[in-house]
Amino acid sequence: MAATKTSAKGRILIAEDIQVIALKHSAALKQAGYEVQVAEDGEECLKKAKSFRPDLILLDIMMPKKHGVEVIERLRANPQTKDVGVIVCSAKDFGTEQIKMAEMGAYDFLVKPLDPSDLVAKVNEFFGKRKNAKHPVVTRDSTGFTEKTFRPILLTKNACLTLWGSRGSTPTPGAAYLRHGGQTSCLSIVRGDTVLIFDAGSGIRDLGQQLAKSGARKIHLFITHTHWDHIQGFPFFVPAYIPGFEITVYGARGFGKDLKSVFSGQLDRDYFPVQIEDMKAKLNFVQIGQEPIVIDGIKITWEFSNHPGATVGYKIDLGEVKIAWVPDNEFLKGYTGPPDDITRENELVAPHLKMVEFLSDIDLLFHEAQFTNEEYPKRIGWGHSGLSNAALLVCLAKAPRWIITHHDPLHDDHFLEGKLNLTRQLLERLGHPIPVSHGYDGMTEYL
Ligand SMILES: [Zn+2]
Numbered sequence: 001m002a003a004t005k006t007s008a009k010g011r012i013l014i015a016e017d018i019q020v021i022a023l024k025h026s027a028a029l030k031q032a033g034y035e036v037q038v039a040e041d042g043e044e045c046l047k048k049a050k051s052f053r054p055d056l057i058l059l060d061i062m063m064p065k066k067h068g069v070e071v072i073e074r075l076r077a078n079p080q081t082k083d084v085g086v087i088v089c090s091a092k093d094f095g096t097e098q099i100k101m102a103e104m105g106a107y108d109f110l111v112k113p114l115d116p117s118d119l120v121a122k123v124n125e126f127f128g129k130r131k132n133a134k135h136p137v138v139t140r141d142s143t144g145f146t147e148k149t150f151r152p153i154l155l156t157k158n159a160c161l162t163l164w165g166s167r168g169s170t171p172t173p174g175a176a177y178l179r180h181g182g183q184t185s186c187l188s189i190v191r192g193d194t195v196l197i198f199d200a201g202s203g204i205r206d207l208g209q210q211l212a213k214s215g216a217r218k219i220h221l222f223i224t225h226t227h228w229d230h231i232q233g234f235p236f237f238v239p240a241y242i243p244g245f246e247i248t249v250y251g252a253r254g255f256g257k258d259l260k261s262v263f264s265g266q267l268d269r270d271y272f273p274v275q276i277e278d279m280k281a282k283l284n285f286v287q288i289g290q291e292p293i294v295i296d297g298i299k300i301t302w303e304f305s306n307h308p309g310a311t312v313g314y315k316i317d318l319g320e321v322k323i324a325w326v327p328d329n330e331f332l333k334g335y336t337g338p339p340d341d342i343t344r345e346n347e348l349v350a351p352h353l354k355m356v357e358f359l360s361d362i363d364l365l366f367h368e369a370q371f372t373n374e375e376y377p378k379r380i381g382w383g384h385s386g387l388s389n390a391a392l393l394v395c396l397a398k399a400p401r402w403i404i405t406h407h408d409p410l411h412d413d414h415f416l417e418g419k420l421n422l423t424r425q426l427l428e429r430l431g432h433p434i435p436v437s438h439g440y441d442g443m444t445e446y447l
Pocket residue numbers: 168169185227229230327328406
């Protein structure tokens with residue numbers, strides 16, 4: 001909605017939970033010709049930032065419901081409010097918060113108690129500079145920053161991916177696994193307020209802790225298949241227990257039981273102390289069809305992979321970048337020869353052609369290579385690829401970048417290092433020397 005025309009000098013939202021202070025500041029600013037509204041806590045501040053569309057928010061740090069730092073983060077993440085001016089008013093000089101808030105583009109920091117005339121002077125100064133500058137200008141130097149300090153601001157409108165679980169089959173804690181981590185499959189892709197999660201292995205627990213702090217929201221959880229290592233973290237996913245969250249779980253047709261029964265079954269009394277009825281979030285279960293699923297402009301499509309049971313891989317089209325998540329796929333089942341001999345036309349590739357096609361336009365591929373070539377002959381039909389077969393798939397699909405995930409529980413950090421070097425050599429040998437790395441728990445990247 002367009003901002004309403006007003007004869008006032010500007011619109012100011014005072015976010016302040018102490019009524020006496022709010023009234024005093026409000027009166028002084030109104031008298032100085034500004035239109036003023038008051039919010040009593042962080043949540044109300046975010047609401048009014050959208051409805052009242054202030055030019056400037058006077059933000060208290062210590063507020064009920066939402067901390068000031070979180071409020072400013074949310075303001076900057078929302079296209080509607082990202083440019084609003086912010087002056088922080090706090091009873092205490094918190095160095096850490098000040099730096100954080102300066103990074104988020106706060107115009108200045110004022111320490112309470114404040115003389116109303118000082119406040120009006122500072123606000124006048126803000127509006128004076130604002131006329132000539134689209135974005136807030138930082139003049140404060142007590143944090144070490146000056147107007148000339150180059151301080152690039154993180155664009156939170158860009159998507160961010162985080163790998164929360166990079167291990168296959170079963171969680172693998174222990175000192176020998178510290179660098180890659182031992183949590184089972186889970187990837188999140190977050191853009192603004194949109195949260196997409198792929199698989200609910202044990203890694204989703206850490207993600208849940210973080211989401212719970214950020215306040216209620218909608219979450220979309222895509223499951224590749226319902227083997228334990230892809231769903232076992234769900235009973236520990238805190239947002240599922242918090243009223244206000246809405247979690248939609250997507251899975252492919254062809255599972256033995258329907259998706260909801262599998263998820264409820266995990267929380268059966270024989271296995272778990274609380275039941276699915278105790279989850280107070282709104283839970284939806286959706287069977288994915290052929291039509292792409294579009295969530296806030298992000299398009300998600302899928303293709304079957306070669307793995308026991310109905311298993312899919314997902315492609316996430318963010319517009320600027322396409323990512324594929326295929327953690328479980330036995331490419332060229334039973335083939336143990338050299339990859340160089342296999343072309344796209346080979347009959348062994350035929351059952352996988354749809355997947356090869358599916359991956360042919362992506363920018364980044366998450367795909368397994370769980371077994372070494374020495375291990376694979378003893379594990380044919382387990383649903384996972386031998387290393388050189390996986391490298392061949394990446395080559396046939398012409399994927400420009402590969403992050404290997406779903407590491408075998410037997411492969412410790414030292415072993416995985418050697419395996420990655422071998423993977424690089426294999427890709428070179430196949431004439432497709434793309435960047436390849438091993439996924440690890442906590443791996444984060446802005447896209
Ligand atoms: Zn798996």
